[in-house]
Amino acid sequence: MSTDPAHSLGDALDVPLGPEPTEVDHGLHAALVDPRALVDGAWRELRGHLRTVLAGAGVDELDAEELTVLPGVEELLALAEVRRLAETGPWEAVVVDCGPTAETLRLLALPEAFAGYLERLFPTHRRVVRGLLAGVAGSGTAERWDATADALGRLAENLERLRDLLTDPTTAVRLVLTPERVVAAETRRTVTALALQGIRVDGVVANRLVPDPGTGAGPAADWLRTRRAEQHAVLAELADLGTGRVRTVEHRAAEPVGLPALLEIARGLYGDDDPLEGGGPRTPLVELVREDDDYVLRVALAVGDSELDLARVGDDLAITLDGRRKLIALPPLLRRCLVTGAELDETGLAVRFAPDPELWMR
CATH class of the missing domain: 2.60.40.790 (Immunoglobulin-like)
Known part of the structure; x- marks a missing residue:
């Protein structure tokens, strides 16, 4: 499934995809997360409960409306949808195609950040003291506050389950990059940022490795030799990241679109190895x-x-x-x-x- 707003997963598989899983081959399903639809659905009810909290704290109704339009909500709901499908489907494994590095780091950091905001806005000890909420905040009905406490309690539980999913030993990030020095430097920072969140990186895939010209002569062969030498120097630097084996994919003349082309890449990447096997035991953060x-x-x-x-x-x-x-x-x-x-x-x-x-x- 894909959380990338560009939604290139359907293009790569060469099949039309939607928010619900579609079987694209025997035992293989795919889906595109639609954050906008999730915002229009699940978030609408929760915004109402947050307005109750803010109004009870003395925030003007108009200000409360603006404050509940929180940045990052779409990404958070997309991650929650990943968890929902991972827990409810018959799949043996779930592979999530994420967006560019900066967006993905922000996405993976959201559950912890939102949990912190929620605890500051409405601490756990206040959520469990039901009948006192109306009196504390000056709300007209205790029932309304109890409903809000229930909703915020469910949100806190969902955030905790999201964090558990991301930091579970069976969850791992696999980074895909082009072997260039600037990209390698960004990759090192990415590995550190993920480790800071307790998320394991179990491998690196270096894409678009230029072909070996062999003993060929001429400007084109010289260019390929120079470029390939630069790429191999970068790969050598990436080998000490502690993320397991760095696997490579040769640059192809034609775009790998459709299952046959993707299976050819898979054979080159993994051979007889199990693609789900990562880079060894996880080190505690x-x-x-x-x-x-x-x-x-x-x-x-x-x-x-x-x-x-x-x-x-x-x-x-x-x-x-x-x-x-x-x-x-x-x-x-x-x-x-x-x-x-x-x-x-x-x-x-x-x-x-x-x-x-x-x-x-x-």
């Missing part, structure tokens, strides 16, 4: 270890040349990489400690903590 009298919080991040910033925010550790921030809730043990240092090594980021004499039990 966060791991706490004891070293001498200190504690070390290890965060599995391939930082590379990324701009890194660390900050202690209450009981959270804020990690910012290239403008993307991740709040990691510190275990109770570390909340009574002070940050004494941080370093980068081959395993990622290591943040060192020492017991705070003022808080540590003597």
Whole structure:
């Protein structure tokens, strides 16, 4: 299925597709997510409940209407539709064709971001205290607030299930790129950004590798040799990403449209291997270890040349990489400690903590 607004999946398969799965071959179904239709349906009811919350907080009705037109809603609903189809269909595997890198990173970060906004707007402890909601916010009917609490509670549960789906060990991202230096640099940042969200990358596919001219002579052969050498240098750099094998696809004269052409690419990519087998066991995003009298919080991040910033925010550790921030809730043990240092090594980021004499039990 495709969440890419360009909807090129149907063009690649050479079959007309819609929002409901269509069987394009025996055992193979395909669908295009239509975020606009999802907004017109599922989001309309939830907007009404959010207006209830905002109006109860003293927000003018017109302002409440504007505030509930939230950016990212279409992408979030598209992701929810992926989860719905993944859980309700007879499929053995679900492959999601996503859009360009920036859009996809924003898409995959939305469940956690929306969950944070929801908790700030309407905390869990307020959602569960039913009869008090009307009095607290000055609403006219407790029933209306109870319905809103139910709807927001379901939204919170759905966001949690989305995050669980994305960070599940059986879920992985496979990056497709052209072997160019600028693209390789972006790929490194993408792998780091996904790791920051706890999402595993299990492989890289390098597309459009120019053919080997062999011993051919002439300007065309020289150009192919130079270009191929540049591409192989980039592939060598990508080999140390820690994402498993980098597979390659030769540049073809004709566009691979239709199942026969796509199967030919699949045979070249995977041969007799199982395409669903990824790049080995998953490394936990966060791991706490004891070293001498200190504690070390290890965060599995391939930082590379990324701009890194660390900050202690209450009981959270804020990690910012290239403008993307991740709040990691510190275990109770570390909340009574002070940050004494941080370093980068081959395993990622290591943040060192020492017991705070003022808080540590003597």
